[in-house]
Amino acid sequence: MSTTAPLGVAVIGTGLMGADHVRRIDEVISGARVAAVADPDGDRAAEVAARIEDCAVHTDPHAALAAPGVGAVLIASPGPAHEETLLAALERDLPVLCEKPLTPDAASALRVLAAEQKLGHRRVQVGFMRRYDAEYRRLARLLADRELGRPLMLHCRHRNLSVHPYFTNDMVINDSVSHEFDAARWLLGQEIAAVRVYRPTPASVTETGLSDPQFVVFETTGGVVVDVEIFVNGGFGYQVQAEAVCEHGTARIGEAHGLLTNTAGRWGGEIAPDFLTRFADAYDREVQEWADAARRGEVTGPGAWDGYAAVAACAAGIEAQRTGRRVPVEMAERPAFYGR
Ligand SMILES: NC(=O)c1ccc[n+]([C@@H]2O[C@H](COP(=O)([O-])OP(=O)(O)OC[C@H]3O[C@@H](n4cnc5c(N)ncnc54)[C@H](O)[C@@H]3O)[C@@H](O)[C@H]2O)c1
Numbered sequence: 001m002s003t004t005a006p007l008g009v010a011v012i013g014t015g016l017m018g019a020d021h022v023r024r025i026d027e028v029i030s031g032a033r034v035a036a037v038a039d040p041d042g043d044r045a046a047e048v049a050a051r052i053e054d055c056a057v058h059t060d061p062h063a064a065l066a067a068p069g070v071g072a073v074l075i076a077s078p079g080p081a082h083e084e085t086l087l088a089a090l091e092r093d094l095p096v097l098c099e100k101p102l103t104p105d106a107a108s109a110l111r112v113l114a115a116e117q118k119l120g121h122r123r124v125q126v127g128f129m130r131r132y133d134a135e136y137r138r139l140a141r142l143l144a145d146r147e148l149g150r151p152l153m154l155h156c157r158h159r160n161l162s163v164h165p166y167f168t169n170d171m172v173i174n175d176s177v178s179h180e181f182d183a184a185r186w187l188l189g190q191e192i193a194a195v196r197v198y199r200p201t202p203a204s205v206t207e208t209g210l211s212d213p214q215f216v217v218f219e220t221t222g223g224v225v226v227d228v229e230i231f232v233n234g235g236f237g238y239q240v241q242a243e244a245v246c247e248h249g250t251a252r253i254g255e256a257h258g259l260l261t262n263t264a265g266r267w268g269g270e271i272a273p274d275f276l277t278r279f280a281d282a283y284d285r286e287v288q289e290w291a292d293a294a295r296r297g298e299v300t301g302p303g304a305w306d307g308y309a310a311v312a313a314c315a316a317g318i319e320a321q322r323t324g325r326r327v328p329v330e331m332a333e334r335p336a337f338y339g340r
């Protein structure tokens with residue numbers, strides 16, 4: 001591939017995220033194009049690819065990976081389908097941006113790490129887009145530079161307007177709290193040591209048995225305590241907030257309210273409806289930086305090890321959710337291949 005040719009991306013899964021990434025690659029970022037899409041719902045795939053020139057449309061992800069001009073893969077299928085596509089992409093030595101979770105359990109995540117190590121170079125990035133958000137980046141710098149001293153606690157709130165009706169209790173941890181595990185690891189530079197989950201009398205229980213909201217408390221290997229309110233059918237908007245409590249002060253992000261109005265005895269701002277709005281800039285930066293790095297044969301964002309570390313914390317979280325107990329996180333030794 002010439003270094004000036006656009007990177008041909010196969011987008012696997014053309015639901016909410018996949019369709020947004022197709023639009024982003026087509027309209028927002030430079031140096032990449034959508035070369036193929038795949039979704040078992042062929043009509044959906046065709047509809048999403050309709051405006052794109054020279055884009056192959058498939059129902060089988062393997063066929064999309066083999067389509068002409070494909071040089072990279074963006075996986076946006078549901079978590080349980082990630083492993084198969086990740087292994088197929090690695091088999092073809094293709095750079096991959098895989099939406100979180102890397103996989104739904106630690107054993108499958110370890111199989112992905114083994115395949116990448118066998119290949120001999122890193123190819124996998126995981127879609128932890130908060131690492132590309134301006135506010136999160138400011139907080140990360142402040143903590144790394146010890147501007148307020150050592151971090152002691154993090155208070156996090158993660159509220160969604162609503163989630164897909166198929167959302168389960170496991171997904172609360174794997175799909176939603178996984179962001180908090182990754183953000184805490186990245187902000188603090190520490191691993192997650194143990195997890196506990198509290199379930200208040202729910203506001204709602206759905207047909208899948210999803211009990212909402214939940215309160216997750218975890219400890220890190222450096223002794224920081226993190227609490228997370230996760231409320232996936234909060235019903236009023238999308239809020240992701242984090243407050244770091246440090247030795248010499250506190251720092252809070254996620255308070256932006258957009259337009260502020262004063263009227264008829266009321267004062268107030270706006271709340272983003274969803275992650276696509278709140279994290280739009282972060283997704284754009286994530287996919288641009290991934291594509292640029294992929295063209296150089298590099299991975300610069302959160303990699304397979306970060307994906308695995310979050311999955312290991314999620315496994316403890318799911319057990320903690322079921323048992324009500326404090327569950328230590330079991331993690332494999334970090335291979336030298338993944339650096340420090
Ligand atoms: N980073 C983020 O903020 C963020 C936000 C939302 C979703 N996600 C992640 O993105 C992924 C997709 O979520 P979504 O909300 O778009 O879900 P969705 O249900 O809207 O879309 C998933 C699509 O994948 C298709 N699909 C199912 N099995 C498939 C397979 N084996 N191969 C290819 N396609 C398959 C479905 O038909 C559907 O069109 C999940 O991993 C989710 O956790 C990440």
Ligand SMILES: O[C@H]1[C@H](O)[C@@H](O)[C@H](O)[C@@H](O)[C@H]1O
Nearest residue numbers: 158160163175176179232275
């Ligand atoms: O899959 C989505 C996505 O990852 C969002 O960023 C998160 O806020 C939601 O809770 C989750 O359901």
